[in-house]
Amino acid sequence: MPSPQGVHRLVQKLESITDLTEAERQGLLSLPLRVQEVRADQDITREGDRPTQSFLLLEGFICRYKLTQVGKRQIFAFHTPGDIPDLLTLHLKTLDHNVGTVTACTVGFIQHEHLHELLRQQPRLMDVFWRDTLVDGAIFREWMLGIGRRSARTRIAHLFCEMTTRLRAVDLVDGNRVPLPITQAELGDALGLSTVHVNRSVQELRGDNLIEWQGGVLTVLDWESLKAAGEFDPTYLHLSGSHTVP
Template sequence: MQVQVIKADQDIVREGDRPSRSCLLLSGFTCVYKITAGGKRQIVSFNIPGDIPDLQSLHLKVLDNSVATISQCRVGFITHDDLRDLCNRYPRITSAFWRETLIDAAIFREWVTNVGRREGVSRMAHVLCELLVRLKAVGLVEDHACDLPITQSEFADALGFTTVHVNRVLQQMRAEGLIELKGERLTIPDWERLKQVGEFDPTYLHLENDQAAA
């Protein structure tokens, strides 16, 4: 694995690329996104440490999306030849990769439902719940608080809002005591209430450690 530090707001791979390696996110946050013909960006997922956001490139020759850094990231690049060798020698690793892609698909389905059918505070609450649960699963949450270096503009691109609307939604959530934001630090004062507002059920994340969803 070749480890590289990449600055924030940089593309790791781009739609149309034919990569010969995949990237393992060691630290930091990235996002998967697509660009419309009019130049608008739609973020379709956020990635946290431990994710391999372009794992599909192991079997799909041409990427149909881009992956970009949100914060400064440490990324480990693994060649597809090495990944194939691992899969051939260790069936349990192959099974883990297959499970990873299925969970990614489940998350995409939930995001389509969230953006298509929920509104305002509920839509934002759902994404915040997801991020908190996933970060807790990898040990990056303490007392329902975590570092979250995602800008309002990036939330807007993920949720189908304008940046102004994201600001209003966050202000409303603060006023209602659903969240506390100090810089990049997110704290959830009432986890059960936030889950209720976001209609959040972590089943689609398929966590093996039930405590991570608590």
């Protein structure tokens, strides 16, 4: 059995969007995990796979993405500790996208049979996981709005606000310092921008004294102004009130 320290961010993540009973909390903490270290820039699951297990991200950053026929990448989501990025494979047997590491990661693989057994023992967790999946859908819709209708500067400011809010919900933000170990190229692949355009827009945010971003750490210098620059309203994250305040 894993120690509670190994999976407590999953509990934190779920409790940021709903309430858990003590039995549900203990059931999650008792899930059998096979822990594995994965290098950066490695696929964990690939389009076309038919997994018999899902994985919990314990440490690091992961992205979902697809490739065009000529190899251009579109990132659909960044995942942070406490996420189960491929939970959908419990019901969708063939994966329709890739899930890969952005940084070196520690992941815990969970056999589907163990997840099904937990859901039989604690059936309300089905609603909890469904809510988590619906929040993923809300995040995707917000990203689509950004790609389709927001300026480059606004898209980037919005993503910085979103990641700050999500990471704060699992206690990974230290004051105004936010771990964000992604490259400008990865940011461009997520937001439909060239690296040159990303660099120019990040420099604008720096020049306006809203952020610093170096060494994989985002420092938010002016939260309210960054929210305004990104047109950021955290309602779509469906967090409890205590998790939306910086």
